[in-house]
Amino acid sequence: GAGVSQSPSNKVTEKGKDVELRCDPISGHTALYWYRQSLGQGLEFLIYFQGNSAPDKSGLPSDRFSAERTGGSVSTLTIQRTQQEDSAVYLCASSLDPEPGNTIYFGEGSWLTVV
Amino acid sequence: KQEVTQIPAALSVPEGENLVLNCSFTDSAIYNLQWFRQDPGKGLTSLLLIQSSQREQTSGRLNASLDKSSGRSTLYIAASQPGDSATYLCAVGGTYKYIFGTGTRLKVLA
Numbered sequence A: 001g002a003g004v005s006q007s008p009s010n011k012v013t014e015k016g017k018d019v020e021l022r023c024d025p026i027s028g029h030t031a032l033y034w035y036r037q038s039l040g041q042g043l044e045f046l047i048y049f050q051g052n053s054a055p056d057k058s059g060l061p062s063d064r065f066s067a068e069r070t071g072g073s074v075s076t077l078t079i080q081r082t083q084q085e086d087s088a089v090y091l092c093a094s095s096l097d098p099e100p101g102n103t104i105y106f107g108e109g110s111w112l113t114v115v
Numbered sequence B: 001k002q003e004v005t006q007i008p009a010a011l012s013v014p015e016g017e018n019l020v021l022n023c024s025f026t027d028s029a030i031y032n033l034q035w036f037r038q039d040p041g042k043g044l045t046s047l048l049l050i051q052s053s054q055r056e057q058t059s060g061r062l063n064a065s066l067d068k069s070s071g072r073s074t075l076y077i078a079a080s081q082p083g084d085s086a087t088y089l090c091a092v093g094g095t096y097k098y099i100f101g102t103g104t105r106l107k108v109l110a
Helices: none
Strands: A005-007 A010-013 A019-024 A031-037 A043-050 A053-056 A065-069 A075-079 A088-095 A110-114 B004-007 B010-014 B019-025 B032-038 B044-051 B056-059 B062-067 B072-077 B086-093 B098-100 B104-109
Touching (some): A019 A110, A043 A065, A043 A075, A043 B098, B010 B019, B019 B032, B019 B086, B019 B104, B032 B062, B032 B072, B072 B086
Antiparallel strands (some): A043 A053, B032 B044, B062 B072
16 A cells, blocks of 8 residues: 555543454565554554564563564554553554665554543 | 653744754664654654764755764754644664654744
8 A cells, every 4th residue: 555554543442342453554565563652652662573473572561462464464453451551542664674774654543542 | 771862852933943853862773763753643754764874864954963972863953834843753773673762842833
């Protein structure tokens, strides 16, 4: 696609429910990243994919968070048993490859509110 | 552990002023540094990318400099306009991931 596409753009869910956030990167981009931005905070790295594998999952805050990427393209971030502190904007980004020096392109984000 | 700091956290200036946003980082072993713009409710837009071997990059009214040895970067905005109002984030690039600062919220008054 022309840009990084994320869905849903907004999600309100009840505490304890599971949510899935989807990211469709720019066509041909092998590297994909998930970041989280809480209100008034900077971006927090969650996970990085190179192709379908995730060499770095170090940023996932707890075992309630998981992510997968299939076909080297679309990625899904799943949050199980959501908590109020999970409320944030979840941003996905992609780059042509993970070589240093490549610009990363961000989607518009998925705004998650846990009530 | 890399830490990125941006000062000031917020800035309000009259239209037409030249201004400087600052970014500092603790580990000079970086591959590149990017400056991003974020409008309210939107994602991030890359403004300038400086490779570690470069000292500065320019795009239109924007000029970004990088001093790796001192762990600093600046974003210079010339002749500011109300449309420049946004949050500006710097991000330091390692081998594959970026560490972000918390941003400078800029408001340019008409």
